[in-house]
Each structure stands twice: as structure tokens, then as C-alpha cells.
Amino acid sequence: MQAAALKSAFVRALPVFILLVLGASAADAANSISGNIFTEADNAFTVLLVDKQASELHIAEVNNKVPQITKSYAALHGRNSGDKLKEGDNKTPEGFYYITGYVPPDKLDSTLYGDGAFTLNYPNVMDKYKGKTGHGIWIHGRGADRNNEKTQGCVSLSNRDLTSIKPLLLPGTPVIISDTIEFLSxxxxxxxxxxxxxxxxxxxxxxxxxxxxxxxxxxxxxxxxxxxxxxxxxxxxxxxxxxxxxxxxxxxxxxxxxxxxxxxxxxxxxxxxxxxxxxxxxxxxxxxxxxxxxxxxxxxxxxxxxELEPFLEKSVISTVNNWKTVWQARDIEKYISYYSSSFRSDDMDIKQWKAHKEGLFQNTKTIKVNLTDIKLKAVSSGKIVVSFIQEYTSGAVADRGIKTLVLTGCPGDYKIIEEVWRPALTGT
Missing domain, CATH: 3.10.450.50 (Nuclear Transport Factor 2; Chain: A,)
Known part of the structure; x- marks a missing residue:
């Protein structure tokens, strides 16, 4: 009974113990959502949150559009309080930054910077706009000669802590440095x-x-x-x-x-x-x-x-495949809806093209089209040039060639403004 009572008392005291060991802000972080990150991005990513007032660095892992604090570390910052304004003021800048690279310990004075340093993009565009000066703001380790509890403006972790989070600190990782970090229900x-x-x-x-x-x-x-x-x-x-x-x-x-x-x-x-x-x-x-x-x-x-083409690829290929589907279905109205009113092919305008295709649809029972090696290129006029190998079969007619479509419009509303076909060269 006595052992059970002691165990119960320990469990009741555990939250207080956490506050004493971690500090109030770290305990808040462990039980709340970061109020400094909001996202609609589907991908998972990591954000570093530096709380100058609490002298802590938090790791926020964003999954399913929710940022949760997964780790918290003691962190040193500039010996003077406030936002960095000029070179040599010994202040840590406050704002939105990104990791730009890594400097290994053999390229540094390891007695000061320990096991390496991650560089930040200070001064960013906002800092320059405000006329801030200075450079070389890093997140670095801690050498044996660094006995002081502050830095000249960088953020410093123990070598053990820096090593533990090193795999997360990739170029492009966001870093938010603030006087105080917010945690929300x-x-x-x-x-x-x-x-x-x-x-x-x-x-x-x-x-x-x-x-x-x-x-x-x-x-x-x-x-x-x-x-x-x-x-x-x-x-x-x-x-x-x-x-x-x-x-x-x-x-x-x-x-x-x-x-x-x-x-x-x-x-x-x-x-x-x-x-x-x-x-x-x-x-x-x-x-x-x-x-x-x-x-x-x-x-x-x-x-x-x-680069524009990778972003457009999915929507363009979807449009081309849907165009192929209605072509195979011989649905002239749906087929012609993929074409611009300004369409031209050889000497045919849109009306002549529709009449030409309608006649072909009526005189055949089946059309099969196979498209491979689809490539696209966006040009400065806002047009997209799409080319592919096209294999066409209709009754006794069969051909294989390179088809080029020129699209105008935006994703979800592309129109074909030009169409060109030429026979594919065959090797021997």
C-alpha cells in the first residue's frame, strides 16, 4: 500500500518535475501546437524555432499540415538583447531565415564553433530593406574555449545536440528566430x-x-x-x-x-x-x-x-490524353471543344477542320490512337508546344508519326491552336 501511495504521488508530481527540468516553455511546446507555422502544403517538412527569451531551439515537424514540437534544446544567442541592427552589435537577428549550407569543423576554429556550423541567409530581403548590416549568422556547435553563456549573434547548441539534429538541417530548412515562440491549443x-x-x-x-x-x-x-x-x-x-x-x-x-x-x-x-x-x-x-x-x-x-515545364507536365498530359479519348470515341463536339477558335492546320481553319474530322468519323467504325514519348516546352508567348509519337489505326489505315500540338490557355482550360503531323523516321 505504501509503495502504491508513493507511486501515485510521483505520477501527480510528474508535470511539476517536467517544468523544473525543461522549463515552462519547453513543457508548453511538448503539449501544444506551434503558433508560428501554418501550412496547406501536403509534404512533410521541418522548421527550426529559436526562442531567444527562453534560450531554446525547438524542432517542429510538420506532418498532415500540423506542426508539432518533437524536440527542444538549450541554445545560446547574442549577448545583447533585441533584434540585430548593425554589424558588431552582438545581437541575434529576428525574422524568417533558411539554412543555406554547412561548414565542417575542419574549416572552422573548432575551439569556438565546435562540431560545425549551418549558415543562414542573413541579411534577407527584409533585413536589407530595414538597412540592417552584418553577416555570418550561423547555427553552430560549441568549442572547448567557449565558456561564455552568449554569442556574438549566432545561435549555439552543444556539440551533442547539434550532431543529433544534423540530419534535419538541410539547405532550405526554414528557421524562425523570435524574441519568444508561441504555442497554441x-x-x-x-x-x-x-x-x-x-x-x-x-x-x-x-x-x-x-x-x-x-x-x-x-x-x-x-x-x-x-x-x-x-x-x-x-x-x-x-x-x-x-x-x-x-x-x-x-x-x-x-x-x-x-x-x-x-x-x-x-x-x-x-x-x-x-x-x-x-x-x-x-x-x-x-x-x-x-x-x-x-x-x-x-x-x-x-x-x-x-522551371515551368515540370509544373505543367501533369495538366498538359491529362489534357492530351482526354483529347485522345474523345478522338477515339469519334465524338465530334467534344473533340472540337479542345480546339481554339483561332486554330489553324495547314490551310484549314477551325470550321474546315471540324468538317474534315466529322467526315472521317462518319466513315469509320473504330479509331485507335496510342501516344508515347510526350514532351512539352513552354515558350515566351504563353504557348505550350507538345510533341509525341502517335500511332493511329482506323480500318485499313495505319500510320505512325510525330504529332506536335501548340496549346494556349491555362491549366484546366488549354486549347489547341495549331496541329502538325509528320511521318516518323524508321531505322533499318
């Missing part, structure tokens, strides 16, 4: 996520629907674009695009929202912009700050062009 997390995601959806909708007034309202008067344009010049450029290309589609994917504190957010996402004659794809980051009336405004942006 599942209910509060859902509310915050919806608020931030709804804001983003309204912003994209205003752009897609040429609502210039609504679109412009999301930007700070102090905004600077990635190419250096001021808010006025940037918005004038967007307004002109809306006037000259009123129809557009803006496809976004892998949307992540990172929160530094109550006043700073970053939206990171991949974006396809598609209009009548422009198609571009890239990675975009929007940096936001709270301005008057507690409203977030976009203060800066980054855009990195990405």
Missing part, C-alpha cells in the same frame, strides 16, 4: 490558421479578378518589390497588367505561413501566373508587418523563377 491554432489563410485567399482573389483597389489595399506605402520598384511604381505596373490582360489565373501551391510575432508574418508559396500571353512560375515570399488599425500590409517580396 488545437482550437486556437485552427482559428489562427483560418484567419491567416482567409487573408491570403482574399489577396489572391483580388489579383485574379482584377480588383485593383482591393489588391492595392494589401500593400504598405513603404513596400519594395524584389526588383527594387517602389509601392507606387509596382502597383502602377500591376494596374496596367490588369487593364491589358483582364483575364488571368493565379495558381498557388505549397502555401506556408510563418509567424515571427504578433506583428510579422511571411507567406511562402509557389505561384503560376497565367494570362493570354504571359505564363510564369516561381517561388514567392511575401513579408508582412502590422500597420495602423492592426492590419497586416505587405512590406517586401521575393520572387525566384522556377
Amino acid at each position: 488545437p482550437e486556437d491554432y485552427s482559428k489562427n490558421k483560418k484567419k491567416h489563410m482567409d487573408f491570403f485567399k482574399r489577396f489572391i482573389s483580388s489579383w485574379e479578378n482584377s480588383d485593383f483597389k482591393g489588391f492595392a489595399s494589401y500593400f504598405s506605402a513603404n513596400f519594395r518589390a524584389y526588383d527594387g520598384l517602389s509601392a507606387e511604381n509596382y502597383l502602377n505596373k500591376k494596374k496596367q497588367l490588369m487593364l491589358t490582360n483582364p483575364k488571368r489565373k493565379v495558381f498557388v501551391s505549397d502555401v506556408n505561413i510563418f509567424k515571427e510575432n504578433a506583428n510579422k508574418l511571411m507567406y511562402s508559396f509557389n505561384q503560376l501566373y497565367c494570362s493570354d500571353n504571359i505564363m510564369s512560375y516561381g517561388s514567392k515570399k511575401l513579408y508582412l508587418m502590422v500597420e495602423k488599425a492592426d492590419n497586416f500590409r505587405i512590406i517586401a517580396e521575393e520572387f525566384t523563377e522556377l
Whole structure:
């Protein structure tokens, strides 16, 4: 009975024991969801959260769109408090960063930096915009000669802890450094996520629907674009695009929202912009700050062009296969719906092409088409050139050749504007 009573008392005291050993923030982290990460991305990924006030580094593992804290470590930071402003101020910067590389211990003074260092992209575009100076902000180990409890601005872990998380610290891994990290209950997390995601959806909708007034309202008067344009010049450029290309589609994917504190957010996402004659794809980051009336405004942006063809491949192949299916079914109305009103093939326009194909459909009972080696290339005019090996069989007619289709439009709404066939060369 006495042993059972002691066991019961120990279990009741366990939460207090955890608080004493880990500290209140680490205990909160172990039982809550990170309030600094919101995502609609389907892929799993890792985010590092540095809490300067608690002197801790948390590992947030994002699975099924939920960020859970899986590990927490004691971490040193700059000996002076506050956000880094200039070189030599011995402060650790606060903001949104990414791991850019790894420096092994044999390339460092290991007596200071221990078992290696992971470099960060400080100063980022927001830091430069604010006029911050300095460089060489790392997450590194701890050498035997580092007896002080602070750094010159880096984040430092024990060598054992750095080694344990090294496999997670890949280039591109997000790092959020804040004065204090936020932890939320599942209910509060859902509310915050919806608020931030709804804001983003309204912003994209205003752009897609040429609502210039609504679109412009999301930007700070102090905004600077990635190419250096001021808010006025940037918005004038967007307004002109809306006037000259009123129809557009803006496809976004892998949307992540990172929160530094109550006043700073970053939206990171991949974006396809598609209009009548422009198609571009890239990675975009929007940096936001709270301005008057507690409203977030976009203060800066980054855009990195990405390869377009891999992103378009799935939608283009789906369109081509669906086109093939209705062709084999000899359904002239569905078949011709895949073609633009501006279509041309040799000397035939869309009306002549329809009449030509309708006659062929009526004079045959079966059509079989096999497509292989589908390749695509996006060209600057907003068109997509698709080529493939086509094997065609209809009654006594059989041929094999290279078919080229030129598509216009956006994913989900492609139209064939040009079609060319030539015999395939056969080897001996």
C-alpha cells in the first residue's frame, strides 16, 4: 500500500518535475501546437524555432499540415538583447531565415564553433530593406574555449545536440528566430490558421479578378518589390497588367505561413501566373508587418523563377490524353471543344477542320490512337508546344508519326491552336 501511495504521488508530481527540468516553455511546446507555422502544403517538412527569451531551439515537424514540437534544446544567442541592427552589435537577428549550407569543423576554429556550423541567409530581403548590416549568422556547435553563456549573434547548441539534429538541417530548412515562440491549443491554432489563410485567399482573389483597389489595399506605402520598384511604381505596373490582360489565373501551391510575432508574418508559396500571353512560375515570399488599425500590409517580396515545364507536365498530359479519348470515341463536339477558335492546320481553319474530322468519323467504325514519348516546352508567348509519337489505326489505315500540338490557355482550360503531323523516321 505504501509503495502504491508513493507511486501515485510521483505520477501527480510528474508535470511539476517536467517544468523544473525543461522549463515552462519547453513543457508548453511538448503539449501544444506551434503558433508560428501554418501550412496547406501536403509534404512533410521541418522548421527550426529559436526562442531567444527562453534560450531554446525547438524542432517542429510538420506532418498532415500540423506542426508539432518533437524536440527542444538549450541554445545560446547574442549577448545583447533585441533584434540585430548593425554589424558588431552582438545581437541575434529576428525574422524568417533558411539554412543555406554547412561548414565542417575542419574549416572552422573548432575551439569556438565546435562540431560545425549551418549558415543562414542573413541579411534577407527584409533585413536589407530595414538597412540592417552584418553577416555570418550561423547555427553552430560549441568549442572547448567557449565558456561564455552568449554569442556574438549566432545561435549555439552543444556539440551533442547539434550532431543529433544534423540530419534535419538541410539547405532550405526554414528557421524562425523570435524574441519568444508561441504555442497554441488545437482550437486556437485552427482559428489562427483560418484567419491567416482567409487573408491570403482574399489577396489572391483580388489579383485574379482584377480588383485593383482591393489588391492595392494589401500593400504598405513603404513596400519594395524584389526588383527594387517602389509601392507606387509596382502597383502602377500591376494596374496596367490588369487593364491589358483582364483575364488571368493565379495558381498557388505549397502555401506556408510563418509567424515571427504578433506583428510579422511571411507567406511562402509557389505561384503560376497565367494570362493570354504571359505564363510564369516561381517561388514567392511575401513579408508582412502590422500597420495602423492592426492590419497586416505587405512590406517586401521575393520572387525566384522556377522551371515551368515540370509544373505543367501533369495538366498538359491529362489534357492530351482526354483529347485522345474523345478522338477515339469519334465524338465530334467534344473533340472540337479542345480546339481554339483561332486554330489553324495547314490551310484549314477551325470550321474546315471540324468538317474534315466529322467526315472521317462518319466513315469509320473504330479509331485507335496510342501516344508515347510526350514532351512539352513552354515558350515566351504563353504557348505550350507538345510533341509525341502517335500511332493511329482506323480500318485499313495505319500510320505512325510525330504529332506536335501548340496549346494556349491555362491549366484546366488549354486549347489547341495549331496541329502538325509528320511521318516518323524508321531505322533499318
